[in-house]
Amino acid sequence: MEELSLEQLRPQHEFLVCIDSDGCMLDNMELKHKECFCPATVNVWNLQTVSRYARECAEFVNLYSRTRGVNRFPALIRTLELLAARPEAIARGYQLPDLGPLKQWCSATPVLSAAALESYSQSHQDLAPVLMQAAAWSREVDANIAHIVRGIAPFPGVRETIQALSEFADIVVVSATPHEALVRELTACGIAPLVTFIAGQEMGTKAQCIRKAMAGKYEPEHVLKVGDALSDYKAAEENGVLFYPIIPGQETESWAALRRSAAASFRAGSYRSQMPAQMEAFLAVLQQAPPWAQ
DSSP states (O other), rough: OOOOGGGOOOOSSEEEEOOOBTTBBOHHHHHHIIIIIIIHHHTTOGGGHHHHHHHHHHIIIIIIIITTTTOOOHHHHHHHHHHTTHHHHHHOOOOOOHHHHHHHHHHHOOSSSHHHHHHHHHHHHHHHHHHHHHHHHHHHHHHHHHHHSSOOOOOTTHHHHHHTTTTTTEEEEESSSSSHHHHHHHHTTOOOOOEEEEOOGGGHHHHHHHHHHHHHOOOOEEEEEEEEEHHHHHHHHHHEEEEEOOOOOHHHHHHIIIIIHHHHHHTTTTTTGGGGHHHHHHTTSSSSGGGGGG
C-alpha cells in the first residue's frame, strides 16, 4: 500500500471498490459507541443527570437509525437535540447549549475533524467556547478508542471477499474514522496489506474521497461503494456509482452474498438492476423515528 494521495492513485484494474470500515469491515461499532463515544459525551457535555437518556439518543443516532455512520460532529448535534426534546431530560433540567457555531462550522468546513475544528476556533474567538468543547469531546473519544479498542476482528468473510474483489478491482478504504485509528486497526487485524489505499476523515467526506479516487480514472459503472450506513449510499449516489449494503445485524450474510454473487454481477455490469432490492432490505433495518417517540 503506497503512501500517496488519493488523486495520485494509479489504477491497477478497471474497477474500483470503496469500502467503509467501522461496522462494515470491522465488528467494532457497538464497542466504539457504547464504550468510547457515550462516556465522552456524558463527561464533556455534562450529561451526568440525564446519562441514561443521552445514551439512548446517542445509540439511536449512531447505531440503529438512518443516521448510522454519519460523521461524529453532525451526529453529536443530532444526539444533543434529540436529548433536549425528551420530556425526561427536560424534567431533570437539561438545556440544550447553543450549537449554532458548531452547525455553522459543520456546514462550511471541507474536513470534519478535531484538528480542523481547533484551527477554526482560533480564528473565531467569539464562537470558541462551544467549538472548543466539541473539539475536546472529539479528542476524548479518540483517547477512549486508543485505550479500549483492541483485538477487533473483521466480520467473517471480509478477508476472503476482499481477496476475491482484488483479483479484478482496486480496493480503497473510505471511512469517517480518523486516519491514525483506521490504519492502526486495519493493520492489527491483517486487512491493511490487502487494500490499495486507506482514506480516513482527514482526507474529506466519503463522497469527496470517492470522487478523488475516481478522478477520471474509472467509469461510474465500474465503481462500487460498500457500506453499512445511509451515508455510504449517499456518497455513492453523489458520485453516480454503485452501492452494496452490509446490512446491520446481517453482516456475515451480506459479505457472503457479495462474494458469492454480487461481485460477479458488478464485474459483468449487471449489478445496478439488483440495487433496489438490496436497498429495500437495507432500509428495513434502519429506524426512522426513535423508539421512545413511537
